[in-house]
Amino acid sequence: MRSSTKNIEQAQESCYHEWMSLQSQRINEVKQLLVQRRSHRDEEHDKKLRExxxxILGDxxxxxGKRADLAHRCSSNYxxxxxxxxxxxxxIWMGGCRPSSFFRLIYALCGSQTEIRVTQFLRNIDGYESSGRVLDVFGGGGGASLSNLSAEQLAKINVLHVKIIDEEEKMTKKVSSLQEDAADIPIATVAYEMENIGEPNMVVDQAFDKQEEAMAGLLAQADNLRVDTLAKIVEILSPVQAADxxxxxxxxxLSMHEWGTTRDxxxxECMVDAESDTGGEEEN
Structure with a gap:
């Protein structure tokens, strides 16, 4: 049983690393196309960006889908x-990021890019023409950058944002309910009546198997919400905005993972240093 569980976790981790590797690959592809689009502002390059x-959405x-398949074998790992x-x-939220965080990213990018453009204008540096017009140095023409979101786009994004937050709250309540069930009958009763704490019990195993299955279903729903949210946002944005x-x-x-790795x-290292210092004090 332990060997089987270990194999499942290895498969899940392998799936994750493949995903991270693919993201790194896609970053380079998007960067390359955006550079080309800024040099050739035509429909052909917009088409390539859409493709x-x-x-990326297909990825x-x-x-x-892979996570859903692997989660049915052991969902708690996620x-x-x-x-x-x-x-x-x-x-983490439901095995991943909150779909609403996608909107916070848009707002952050929109604000930061606008601030940079205003600074460029005031300093009369790159991106400023004699006519007093700021060049689109982010997206590539025609108000395509995220600092140039139209009022209609912002309105659609806001409506979608409110809807997604509501969906998140519904799912969070479902998770809370499942977490409360872990201390419910029959698990609580069995734990109380046991002579030896934590000894194997078929009733408990069946209860936890049922909970794992329910958690796997919620994970799949959360992933679907993430995918659906991303797709709807891309529909609102222009090809260059979506790529950005x-x-x-x-x-x-990728940066969050690297920052987390550095902090860990x-x-x-601090723990090792502390243990070394303690050992030295004991010797003295």
Whole structure:
């Protein structure tokens, strides 16, 4: 049984690392196309960007499908993945990021890019023409950058944001209910009546198997909500805006993992140093 569980976890971790590797690959592809689009502002390059964003959404959907298949064999691994850093697990929601965080990323990018453009205008540096017009240095023409979201786009994004937050709250309540069930009958009764704490029990195993299955279903729903939210956001954005947004999201995901890894390494080093200091004091 332990060997089987270990194999499942290895398969889940392998799936995760393949996903991270693919994200790194897509980042380079998006960067290359955006550079080309800024040099050749035509429909052909917009078409290429649409095709690439379609592939990226397909990647995400495929990954969600693989996770759903693996989760049915052991879903609890996804709620506190051993392959994640402590930082990532502290921020995790339903086995991943909150779909509403996609909107916060858009707002952050929109604000930061606008601030940069205003600064460029005031300083009269690159991006400022004699006519007093600021060049689109982010997206590539025609108000395509995220700092140029139209009022209609912002309105659609806001409506979608409110809807997704409502969906998140519904799912969070379902998870809370399942967590409360862990201390419910028959588990609580069996634990109380046991002579030896934590001894194997068929009733408890069946109850936990049922809970694992329910958690796997919620994970699949959460992943579907993430995929659906991303797809609807991309529909609202222009090809260049969508590419900029997806690029930022992937870079943030990979960066969070690297930052978390660095923090975990520093924590381990501090623990080793503390143990060394303690050992030295004891010898003295």
């Amino acid at each position: 690439l964003t379609g592939k 995400f959907k495929d990954y969600a 709620y506190a993945p051993t392959w994640n850093t402590r930082l990532e697990n502290a921020l 947004f997806l690029l930022a999201g992937k870079k943030l995901h 390494r520093r924590r381990r």
